[in-house]
Amino acid sequence: MSPAATSPRRQRQDGRQPQAAQQADPAPQPTMISLASPEEWRKLLGEREPTPVQAKAIPELLAGRDVIATARTGSGKTLAFLIPAAARGIGVTGKTRGMAPEVLIVSPTRELAVQIRDVARELGMTAGRITGGITPAATTREASNKGVVSGTPGRLKDLIGKGELSLAHVRYVVLDEADELLSLGFLKDVEWIVNQARAQARGGEIQVALASATFPEEVRGVAARVLRNPVRIDIEPPRTAEAAPLKAGEVVAAGEGRAEHVARDTTRDEVLEHAAAEIREALREPGGCVVVFCRTKALTKRRAEKLGQLLPHEEVVPLEGNMDQRKRERVMDKLRDGTARVLVATDIAGRGIDLPEVRLVIHADVATTSEDHVHRSGRTARAGRGGRNLVFIIPEQRQRWAQVRRGLPAHLHPPKTAQEHLIDKDIQEKQGRGSGNGVDPVRSGSGRSGGGRDGGQRGGSGQRSQGQGRGGPRGGRR
Numbered sequence: 001m002s003p004a005a006t007s008p009r010r011q012r013q014d015g016r017q018p019q020a021a022q023q024a025d026p027a028p029q030p031t032m033i034s035l036a037s038p039e040e041w042r043k044l045l046g047e048r049e050p051t052p053v054q055a056k057a058i059p060e061l062l063a064g065r066d067v068i069a070t071a072r073t074g075s076g077k078t079l080a081f082l083i084p085a086a087a088r089g090i091g092v093t094g095k096t097r098g099m100a101p102e103v104l105i106v107s108p109t110r111e112l113a114v115q116i117r118d119v120a121r122e123l124g125m126t127a128g129r130i131t132g133g134i135t136p137a138a139t140t141r142e143a144s145n146k147g148v149v150s151g152t153p154g155r156l157k158d159l160i161g162k163g164e165l166s167l168a169h170v171r172y173v174v175l176d177e178a179d180e181l182l183s184l185g186f187l188k189d190v191e192w193i194v195n196q197a198r199a200q201a202r203g204g205e206i207q208v209a210l211a212s213a214t215f216p217e218e219v220r221g222v223a224a225r226v227l228r229n230p231v232r233i234d235i236e237p238p239r240t241a242e243a244a245p246l247k248a249g250e251v252v253a254a255g256e257g258r259a260e261h262v263a264r265d266t267t268r269d270e271v272l273e274h275a276a277a278e279i280r281e282a283l284r285e286p287g288g289c290v291v292v293f294c295r296t297k298a299l300t301k302r303r304a305e306k307l308g309q310l311l312p313h314e315e316v317v318p319l320e321g322n323m324d325q326r327k328r329e330r331v332m333d334k335l336r337d338g339t340a341r342v343l344v345a346t347d348i349a350g351r352g353i354d355l356p357e358v359r360l361v362i363h364a365d366v367a368t369t370s371e372d373h374v375h376r377s378g379r380t381a382r383a384g385r386g387g388r389n390l391v392f393i394i395p396e397q398r399q400r401w402a403q404v405r406r407g408l409p410a411h412l413h414p415p416k417t418a419q420e421h422l423i424d425k426d427i428q429e430k431q432g433r434g435s436g437n438g439v440d441p442v443r444s445g446s447g448r449s450g451g452g453r454d455g456g457q458r459g460g461s462g463q464r465s466q467g468q469g470r471g472g473p474r475g476g477r478r
């Protein structure tokens, strides 16, 4: 049996033994599976077959190259970047008594940093996290004498700057959700951290791996600044013929699953009742869970309360950036052990979070960018499973949805709603009459078709707007 198959995280997913919320987790580490050589890395997957991104990225990383890996949500990128370290014995033992890891993993949210720490432990690595929301004493306990440190940019930078986190032993650096980390909100800190790793590393060159499900062209340029002659691995989504949606919970081969994508016209007043009906249906069978995404922290809080009233038999939990850290960790534990089956969250839960069998994702508000939509949607249909991805479109958000839709890859497009068809017809008629000024009312940021408060916040259209809008307002909303 592989360490992954017997890990505490898997046991919690199976509904046994929830772990209490923890500030610093002194859990015993599983022992490293012994490999005669790094080429035997497949043993670290246990019985599982490598997913396409694992099959391509792991050999390149084992050969010491820098890698940018782009592959769909839920396709196993975490093991794709952790196994090359574990297989070479990097990050398995802590070298010194202080905070001086061999492996440094940077990710955009606390929840993701904790999750990656736990996957590293499942592989037999010694791992701690450095994130906001925990005390300096707890941080020291967590991250001292560990081979792997998994953290968020702000707190990592803080501790490196103070000299408390030494990068002298670092050999391997990972930027997970790299396009987010290399966008405006994080870029300065992340670049500084990688440069510090290069400057401090006593062993000479460090290896850098970047992973994400999305990697817009403008961020690829920035990536060149933190990588050395990288190998680019882009795993294409499967062709449409193979991509018929699976039922929620149905499982095919390893790796990415297939979701059914649906969009529905509704109104602001009716969103929650429709959501509640969908959730009831999705959770009819035992197990599984549902994630509901909202645009702001205040909406998240309010809707979690209301959904709790509409679903008296379910524990509905919120996750947003204003919550106390203990509460945030308790929420994640409850979802992992099955106590709670409904999560209402900001985009804080949009990237990387791997919850057991998410049967349904609901966009109660349309995402701000196409990339945010891709990541939110990817919380369901992971690792070969099926799932349902449902976008509620209210009149005030129609214009934003039109922009988001334009930036989506083909396999994530839901069939058009009645309102979308009407708008299309309207545009065609206007174009046919030739009465317009050449400006497409949906495409232009100032269009009339339901712009409202939520429309066109970031201006521009499709992928381009995502680059412009990155960074700034995010911290506040989440």
Ligand SMILES: Nc1ncnc2c1ncn2[C@@H]1O[C@H](COP(=O)(O)OP(=O)(O)OP(=O)(O)O)[C@@H](O)[C@H]1O
Residues within 6 Å of the ligand: 045, 048, 049, 050, 051, 054, 071, 072, 073, 074, 075, 076, 077, 078, 079, 212, 213, 254, 255, 351, 352, 353, 354, 378, 379, 382, 383
């Ligand atoms: N080879 C494999 N076979 C089957 N399942 C796998 C395999 N590798 C990883 N998994 C499982 O797939 C799930 C998704 O993996 P992971 O979180 O690494 O996806 P990801 O590609 O990082 O997704 P995201 O882009 O959303 O971050 C996890 O539960 C993981 O345990």
Ligand SMILES: [Mg+2]
Residues within 6 Å of the ligand: 077, 078, 176, 352
């Ligand atoms: Mg991931």
